[in-house]
Amino acid sequence: MATSRRRNPTKVSGSRRRDRLNVSVLDTRSNIVAILESWAIYAADELGGTVPGRSVPHLTGFLLHHLEWLTAQPPAEDFAAEIQGLRTELLRVIDPDPGDRTPLTRRCVVDRCTGTIDASPHGSGATVGNGSIRCSAGHAWEVREWLVLRHLMDRQREEAA
Known part of the structure; x- marks a missing residue:
């Protein structure tokens, strides 16, 4: 007689929890694409x-294909500086220096709320064990609402710019 084992589809052995918004x-991904x-x-x-197409692999492939031409153009120095800036920004995000963490805080998106949302991955009180993000005034968003x-x-x- 075979024993049936139930699988837990939300947990894979050795996987990390992915319920924190960073x-x-x-922002870095958006900057890279832009x-x-x-x-x-x-x-x-x-x-x-x-x-x-508007994807990093397509855009990168296109730019690599035209790299020789790009580097011979007058704005080549700007191109190199911007690509270096993206590299630096990406490295800070994927391997932040513990002493160099400045929390990313934004004004709460709820009308007339004066609170702030601390959206840093290790923010104080922004992410909590139940998988939500909160503003300092108490508004909360669950995991399923993070994209909104x-x-x-x-x-x-954009409105502030």
């Missing part, structure tokens, strides 16, 4: 080509 990672896309548009406009929260934070940042 806005720094999302900068790569702007350089791809520049190259496509100048060379008469088409900009690839992210869009509200982006919109708030």
Whole structure:
């Protein structure tokens, strides 16, 4: 007689919990895509080509294909500086120096709330064991709401600019 074993689909042996929002990672990814896309548009406009899909692999492949041309152009120094800046930003996000952590805080997205959301991965009180993010005034967003929260934070940042 065979014994049946129940699998827990949410837990894989050795896996990490993935219920914490790291806005720094999302911001870095957004910056990477925006900068790569702007350089791809520049190259496509100048060379008469088409900009690839809005993904890091497509944009990177396109830019690598045109790298020799790009480095011979007047803004080559700007291109190199921006790519170096992305590398630095990405390294800070994936391997932060413990002494160099400045918490990423944003104004709460709830109308008329004066609280702040600490969206850093190790923020004080921003992420709690139950998988939510809270603002300092007590508003909370569960894991399933994080993408909506992210869009509200982006919109708030765009309006402020």
